[in-house]
Amino acid sequence: MKTLMTGNEAMARGAWEAGVRFASAYPGTPSTEIVESVARYREIRSQWAVNEKTALEAALGACIAGVRSMCAMKHVGLNVAADPLFSSAHVGVNAGFVIVTADDPGCHSSQNEQDNRHYAKFAKLPIVEPSDSQEALNYMKAAFDISEAFDTPVLFRSTTNLSHGKTPVIVGERVEAPPRAYERTQSKYVLMPAAARARHAVLEERLLKLATYAEISPLNRIEWGSRSIGIITSGVAYQFALESLGQKASYLKLGMSFPFPKNLVRRFSTEVERLVVIEELDPFIEEAVRALGISVEGKSLIPLTGELDTGIVARAFGLSLASLGAGVGAKAQAETAQAEAQAQAEAQAETQAQAEAQAETQAETQAQAQGGTRDKADAAEAPLPAPPEQVPGRPPMFCAGCPHRGVFYELAKLPVAVSGDIGCYTLGSLQPFGAMDTCICMGAGISTGMGFQAALEMLRVEKPKRTVGVIGDSTFFHSGMTGLLDAAYNGSGLITFILDNRITAMTGHQENPGSGFNLSGDAANEVSIEGIVKAFGIKNVATVDPFNLEKVREALVAALADPGPSVIVGRAPCALLKRSAVRKPAYYVDQETCRKCKLCLRVACPALYVENDMVQIDADACVGCGVCSQACRWGTIKILSKAGDK
Numbered sequence: 001m002k003t004l005m006t007g008n009e010a011m012a013r014g015a016w017e018a019g020v021r022f023a024s025a026y027p028g029t030p031s032t033e034i035v036e037s038v039a040r041y042r043e044i045r046s047q048w049a050v051n052e053k054t055a056l057e058a059a060l061g062a063c064i065a066g067v068r069s070m071c072a073m074k075h076v077g078l079n080v081a082a083d084p085l086f087s088s089a090h091v092g093v094n095a096g097f098v099i100v101t102a103d104d105p106g107c108h109s110s111q112n113e114q115d116n117r118h119y120a121k122f123a124k125l126p127i128v129e130p131s132d133s134q135e136a137l138n139y140m141k142a143a144f145d146i147s148e149a150f151d152t153p154v155l156f157r158s159t160t161n162l163s164h165g166k167t168p169v170i171v172g173e174r175v176e177a178p179p180r181a182y183e184r185t186q187s188k189y190v191l192m193p194a195a196a197r198a199r200h201a202v203l204e205e206r207l208l209k210l211a212t213y214a215e216i217s218p219l220n221r222i223e224w225g226s227r228s229i230g231i232i233t234s235g236v237a238y239q240f241a242l243e244s245l246g247q248k249a250s251y252l253k254l255g256m257s258f259p260f261p262k263n264l265v266r267r268f269s270t271e272v273e274r275l276v277v278i279e280e281l282d283p284f285i286e287e288a289v290r291a292l293g294i295s296v297e298g299k300s301l302i303p304l305t306g307e308l309d310t311g312i313v314a315r316a317f318g319l320s321l322a323s324l325g326a327g328v329g330a331k332a333q334a335e336t337a338q339a340e341a342q343a344q345a346e347a348q349a350e351t352q353a354q355a356e357a358q359a360e361t362q363a364e365t366q367a368q369a370q371g372g373t374r375d376k377a378d379a380a381e382a383p384l385p386a387p388p389e390q391v392p393g394r395p396p397m398f399c400a401g402c403p404h405r406g407v408f409y410e411l412a413k414l415p416v417a418v419s420g421d422i423g424c425y426t427l428g429s430l431q432p433f434g435a436m437d438t439c440i441c442m443g444a445g446i447s448t449g450m451g452f453q454a455a456l457e458m459l460r461v462e463k464p465k466r467t468v469g470v471i472g473d474s475t476f477f478h479s480g481m482t483g484l485l486d487a488a489y490n491g492s493g494l495i496t497f498i499l500d501n502r503i504t505a506m507t508g509h510q511e512n513p514g515s516g517f518n519l520s521g522d523a524a525n526e527v528s529i530e531g532i533v534k535a536f537g538i539k540n541v542a543t544v545d546p547f548n549l550e551k552v553r554e555a556l557v558a559a560l561a562d563p564g565p566s567v568i569v570g571r572a573p574c575a576l577l578k579r580s581a582v583r584k585p586a587y588y589v590d591q592e593t594c595r596k597c598k599l600c601l602r603v604a605c606p607a608l609y610v611e612n613d614m615v616q617i618d619a620d621a622c623v624g625c626g627v628c629s630q631a632c633r634w635g636t637i638k639i640l641s642k643a644g645d646k
């Protein structure tokens with residue numbers, strides 16, 4: 001069926017046809033109508049986010065849980081979402097994930113003018129740029145395929161002209177994308193430093209593969225006309241170029257402008273007499289062409305600012321709109337048809353050339369890899385500095401008496417996915433707890449968990465059955481509040497566990513709005529976390545002592561019984577916080593009744609150690625929190641002061 005659609009409507013249709021099941025967005029011109037249109041398709045759970053960051057994080061969470069997901073925002077919105085954007089490039093995807101950025105050249109309704117193609121290069125993500133509504137639909141489907149094939153989020157760039165302009169579209173039917181099975185893979189989805197370092201290497205390898213793909217992708221195509229001018233272009237700039245120059249030029253149209261198809265560009269440049277880049281805003285393509293050592297014109301002809309149109313492009317080539325005639329559109333259409341026919345005739349030769357280009361790129365990639373090996377070999381030959389004195393390896397773990405220990409001890413026993421955040425409590429992902437599924441960036445513990453929970457509800461999986469978002473007090477104030485507001489507004493079944501240790505512990509005990517002190521150490525307004533949560537409309541709110549395992553368990557069980565959003569605040573000060581730490585009597589293990597089951601070691605307290613197969617407690621390290629004694633089933637771990645002279 002053929003119909004007229006705006007680019008935004010076509011993107012939504014493309015997402016629907018691609019089998020997308022979750023979409024989140026914050027409104028902003030020119031992207032607003034994308035999820036408004038998505039919302040008409042009942043197969044997609046679509047929602048307004050409270051900002052672009054929570055939108056991206058929620059969609060990322062849903063894709064990790066196994067359903068194709070998208071988020072959409074205007075160009076400046078991606079600035080707000082930049083934190084999870086960069087992390088998402090590191091973690092990759094499970095099911096396909098597309099991030100739409102709708103740029104606003106000319107600042108029709110924006111506070112600035114920025115070219116978000118730079119984000120693709122900066123975050124090392126592929127970017128797809130359609131030039132009309134049909135391509136918006138087709139490329140959206142292609143973007144999901146690329147996302148899954150290369151395990152990467154895909155940036156999808158629109159501009160105002162594409163988003164709001166209407167062109168004819170042939171629509172298709174929805175093809176259900178089978179949900180992808182989810183497996184807890186902490187090395188991929190929990191971005192602790194060791195995992196993040198490894199994921200960066202994966203990201204670089206993926207970019208090389210994407211660069212090879214860019215050379216042969218049908219999204220990048222050559223349309224031959226006169227070879228006296230060769231135009232390299234992308235997005236709607238292609239339409240303006242075509243309307244202005246028609247068959248007077250040949251076109252290399254980049255539907256995927258990053259990674260840059262170097263060999264395709266080299267080949268095109270050798271076949272035309274004059275090479276010109278026509279692009280809106282920054283010289284993104286022009287600079288990439290120059291970096292290849294190829295002489296090219298671009299911003300010397302086409303303005304660096306504002307929105308392009310046919311007249312601007314025509315004048316750049318000494319033509320006037322009047323000279324193009326009133327039937328410029330019809331002419332361009334006829335020329336397009338002619339170009340397409342010619343392109344078809346040349347397709348066979350093109351395929352052959354692309355295969356050669358691919359071989360060339362693969363050889364280049366191999367050479368790069370060999371270069372890397374050589375570098376490593378050279379480094380290996382260099383004299384190494386004297387090794388430091390050998391020290392035994394020691395995995396990072398919660399301090400003795402950390403209030404987070406008991407919470408992760410209990411979470412690890414439940415059939416839940418845990419969406420974590422940045423702070424000491426990220427250690428809960430490590431053994432013996434292993435209780436964390438994702439950790440993306442500050443504040444994402446709640447919003448990624450919301451998307452994950454949405455996917456679990458859609459897929460009705462049994463394990464994990466629910467999602468628990470875990471976040472610290474300082475991180476909650478930093479950017480977790482917006483995620484929780486989003487979850488409350490959208491009625492998410494997420495359980496949020498706020499680990500309030502009364503300080504910003506990980507960075508070295510800095511005050512925050514909940515601690516009651518300011519930077520100078522003077523008394524400050526002590527903001528109530530429970531007050532904020534209740535103001536968001538969340539009714540199921542509990543506060544527990546995280547050292548009391550039974551109470552932690554009861555609160556989690558109550559939250560699991562409630563299908564709506566609920567919040568548990570676990571409040572106890574960081575064990576290293578001097579002003580509130582009350583050191584209690586240490587515990588000891590009664591060796592006569594100890595059954596050597598070593599269950600207590602599952603709380604992973606550094607004060608516990610094993611000697612002669614017997615668990616012991618270092619009384620100097622123990623702060624008397626009592627968590628290990630609750631983990632012991634036999635009542636063998638007792639308070640030292642009651643043991644008299646022990």
Ligand code: SF4
Pocket residue numbers: 397398399400401402403404424501505506574575576
């Ligand atoms: S610094 Fe405080 S919050 Fe961090 S692990 Fe140690 S006790 Fe726990």
Ligand code: SF4
Pocket residue numbers: 400401586587603605606607608617621622623624625626627628629
């Ligand atoms: S009571 Fe047990 S868990 Fe708590 S600090 Fe002492 S040894 Fe560690």
